Structures are given as C-alpha cells and as structure tokens.
Amino acid sequence: MALLTDEERELDPYLTLGIAPDAAEKDIRKAYRKLSLKCHPDKNSGPEAAEMFHSISLALAILTSPEKRSFVDGKLATARAQAARRAEMDSKRKAKVDDLLRREEDAKRARKDAADQRKAAAAEEAVRSEGRRLMEERKKRMEAAAAAAREADAPKPTIQQRDGPPPISDEDLTITLTLPVGYTQATLEAALSKYGAVEAVHVVPSKKKPKAIVQFALGNWGGCWACVHDGAGIGAKVKWAAGKEPAWVAWAAQQKERGEGNEQGRTFKSAPDFGDVQDRQRQREEDAALESATLLRMRQRERERLAEEIRRAEEEV
CATH class of the missing domain: 1.10.287.110 (DnaJ domain)
Incomplete structure (x- = not known):
C-alpha cells in the first residue's frame, strides 16, 4: 500500500x-x-x-x-x-552556445580581413606588374629605335635641355597614383590631359580607392614633375614606380625656379591590353572562394560536434 x-x-x-x-x-x-x-x-x-x-x-x-x-x-x-x-546544465549549455557564437563571429571577421588583404595585395600587384610590363615594352621600343638610328648613321635620340639634364629613362617618368573614390580610366585621362604627352595610363578599379600607373612620354619631364607635385590636380597620392625619386627631379626643380618648363605637346596614347593581369586576378578570386568554402565546412562540423555534446549531456540528466 x-x-x-x-x-x-x-x-x-x-x-x-x-x-x-x-x-x-x-x-x-x-x-x-x-x-x-x-x-x-x-x-x-x-x-x-x-x-x-x-x-x-x-x-x-x-x-x-x-x-x-x-x-x-x-x-x-x-x-x-x-x-x-x-x-547547471542550462548554464553550461548557454556558455557553450555563447562560445560557439563568439568563435563564429571571430572567424567571420578573420575571413573578411583576409579577403580585404588579398584584394589590396592583388590591386598592388596588378599595378606593379603592369608598370614592369609597360617599362619593358618601352625599353624594347627604345632599343629598336636606337638600332634603326645606328643603321641609318643617325644619332640616337636623347633628352637634352640647354642646361644639360641628367639622363632620363622611361622608368624615371613612371608614377603610381592612389586615386580618390570614384575615379575611372576616362576621368583620370581627362585630369592628366593638362600635363602633356603621356605614354600609357592604366587604372585598377576598386570599391575603395582605385590605383593607377601612369607613364609620361620620353621628354615630357615637365608634365611628370608638375603631376607629382600637385597630386595630378585631383588630390591623388603619388609614388615613383622605381621606389625612389629619380635624379632628374632636383634638376627639374631648378628649371622651375628659373621660370623654364617643358613645352611638350598634349598627346595621349591608350594603355595596352591587360588580359594577363585580369586572368591572374580571376585566379586569385577563385582561390579565395575555395578557401572560404573550406572554412565554412570546418565551422559546420564544429557546430555539429557541439550540438552532439549538448544532446549527450541532456540525456545524462
């Protein structure tokens, strides 16, 4: 009973x-x-x-x-x-869920930071690669012209000013620009038109600040000097492609103080084909997508493992 x-x-x-x-x-x-x-x-x-x-x-x-x-x-x-x-189990379960959410947020931020870094590095590499290619092509053209001049028993074209400037190569007239947001190939070409003859221009698009490489025509040291010193007239951040200031810049500053400048004509040639650069950029984007998918699968397995731990702990109560 x-x-x-x-x-x-x-x-x-x-x-x-x-x-x-x-x-x-x-x-x-x-x-x-x-x-x-x-x-x-x-x-x-x-x-x-x-x-x-x-x-x-x-x-x-x-x-x-x-x-x-x-x-x-x-x-x-x-x-x-x-x-x-x-x-106690509710408290432990909440702590595990909070920890999982925190780790997922950390992983999400890490993936975003890594993607931003890859995009920035890719843009920088595209500018550097294009600059090297432009300089190599320019060098080949100059060598061909020199050979033709020698064959014709003609003097090799050189940059000469009445005050005797130092030797100026095509690399010495190449700069890289970090542009304000929204600038494109067309708008940059328009902004550069006032600086005289330009050999080539290439803009690397970006959602943030696009970058560009500009090679001035041989002989247009005045336009190059002015573009560097006034930020291309658009507030751009300017660097020398060679990584340091060429020797002719100090000489050019002296010419400006004397009121002398470059009277080069205002001409423009479009930038060459950049198909190879685009292929490399597309490959980088595909690699980044594969890495992101792998990280996502790893996070999914982690969530499943934690859910199984919680289920087993509840069964033990």
Missing part, C-alpha cells in the same frame, strides 16, 4: 503552510491554526476557502506523521537536486 495518496503526492505541504522545510512541529501547528482562521468553513463559506482548508489539513496530516514527512522530505530533496542539475 502506498504511503501517500495521489492527492498528497501532488501537494507541497511546506509551501501550502508557508513554512521552512526544517520547521518544528509546534511551528507547523501554529501555521495551520493561523491559516485555518481565514479559511475554516465556519468562518468563510466561499468555495476557494473550502479548497484551501482541505489543502492545509492534508499538509498538517503529512507533516505531523513522521513516516509521511520523511518520505516528502526525500522527494523534495530529490526534486531540488534535479532542479539544480538542470540549472
């Missing part, structure tokens, strides 16, 4: 009487008398009062019976232990 009835099992006698689990019997009876004054049928005829009186009577019967009280105490202790374990 069961020690408690079904109705008694559903009742928490301590909560019903409003007392602590370690209350003495005199405190139990005192709490019962106090509540019975409010809900005894002789004093309160309402249906809720009758139900409450029945409940406190059951609670008194349980707590004044040593066997029943011991059984209830054990049952409540087990319930409290289970509740504590569930709370």
